[in-house]
Amino acid sequence: MAAEVLEALKPREETRIADGTVGGGGHAAAILAASSPTGWLYGCDRDGAAVEAAKARLAEFEGRFEIRQGNFADLAEWVPAESCDGVLLDLGLSSPQLDLAERGFSFQAEGPLDMRFDRRQELTARSLVNEASAEELAKIFWEFGGEREARRFARAIVKDRETRPFETTRQLAELIARLSPRRGKKAHPATKLFQAVRIAVNDEIGSLKRGLAGALKILKRGGRLAVISFHSLEDRVVKDFGRAGARDYTFPGGVDVPELREPRAPELKLVSRKAILPGAAEVAGNPRSRSAQLRVFEKL
Numbered sequence: 001m002a003a004e005v006l007e008a009l010k011p012r013e014e015t016r017i018a019d020g021t022v023g024g025g026g027h028a029a030a031i032l033a034a035s036s037p038t039g040w041l042y043g044c045d046r047d048g049a050a051v052e053a054a055k056a057r058l059a060e061f062e063g064r065f066e067i068r069q070g071n072f073a074d075l076a077e078w079v080p081a082e083s084c085d086g087v088l089l090d091l092g093l094s095s096p097q098l099d100l101a102e103r104g105f106s107f108q109a110e111g112p113l114d115m116r117f118d119r120r121q122e123l124t125a126r127s128l129v130n131e132a133s134a135e136e137l138a139k140i141f142w143e144f145g146g147e148r149e150a151r152r153f154a155r156a157i158v159k160d161r162e163t164r165p166f167e168t169t170r171q172l173a174e175l176i177a178r179l180s181p182r183r184g185k186k187a188h189p190a191t192k193l194f195q196a197v198r199i200a201v202n203d204e205i206g207s208l209k210r211g212l213a214g215a216l217k218i219l220k221r222g223g224r225l226a227v228i229s230f231h232s233l234e235d236r237v238v239k240d241f242g243r244a245g246a247r248d249y250t251f252p253g254g255v256d257v258p259e260l261r262e263p264r265a266p267e268l269k270l271v272s273r274k275a276i277l278p279g280a281a282e283v284a285g286n287p288r289s290r291s292a293q294l295r296v297f298e299k300l
Helices: 002-009 026-034 048-057 072-077 095-099 125-131 134-145 150-161 169-179 191-201 204-218 232-246 280-285 287-291
Strands: 016-019 040-045 065-069 084-090 219-229 268-270 293-299
Touching: 002 026, 002 084, 002 219, 002 293, 016 026, 026 040, 026 048, 026 084, 040 048, 040 072, 048 065, 048 095, 072 204, 084 204, 125 134, 125 150, 125 191, 134 150, 134 191, 150 169, 169 191, 191 204, 204 219, 204 232, 219 232, 232 268, 232 293, 280 287
Parallel strands: 016 040, 016 084, 040 065, 084 219
Antiparallel strands: 219 293, 268 293
16 A cells, blocks of 8 residues: 555655554655655564565665664654654564465464564464463454354364474364364455464554554654554554544543543544545455555644
8 A cells, every 4th residue: 555655644855754564665665765865764673584675675765764673562762752754554464474384374384383573582373372271362362363263262272282282383274174164165264363363472452552652652743643454453453542542532441431521632633534445456466455454643
């Protein structure tokens, strides 16, 4: 969604943009090209391989960017407060991560149960699947994957690992396929479970919540935050963040009781009421983009 991102952030000369999920550098390159010759980009990614790929791709813009390996949840720790005209967060899994069997994100090919964005961290999918209790696994499968068979799958995993620990993606996927045969269904029965394990391993929802708050800190007034999400759980967090920021009141606790509302100045403006979706041409050229949703907010 490069065109939509450029339209949302409007990079130009002198602007400073933070790309919290720089990936292979595609969006970053478009932003730097549009803001030539003096625009600046802060970039980070949890994946060390992505950071190196981005640096190589952005070589022509040398001297106009700073890229670090790290979580976008920590952007506010090194990017100066209120210094950015725009922040981009392109959430989820990248194609290179999904396509490399050795990263362990996909059940389509045999690979180790890894699923770490940052391979420096200790927690892996293998340790989670083999060490978490049935109750913990069921909660992960339901909350992060919406898996209706969460409890049954969790119990089966705990029972199976007593005989042999789970080591590979195919081993886990085959167990789920035996428990819930495909029978003509389009999606593999392990799809939601793999998504849930990946989200848990990388603390994606916690990182997203911290990252959204951090983005607000580093944005100037009038600066824009653009977030691309790929599943309903992410999008709900982003949408709720925007709605809360755009309200002209606050309330104590977690429940909005009209009688307890206290007036305050809103922090955000919703640039578009509804999520922006990829065009037909992009979906045709990149089928994985079909579930993408872009939401844009402006700091007041």
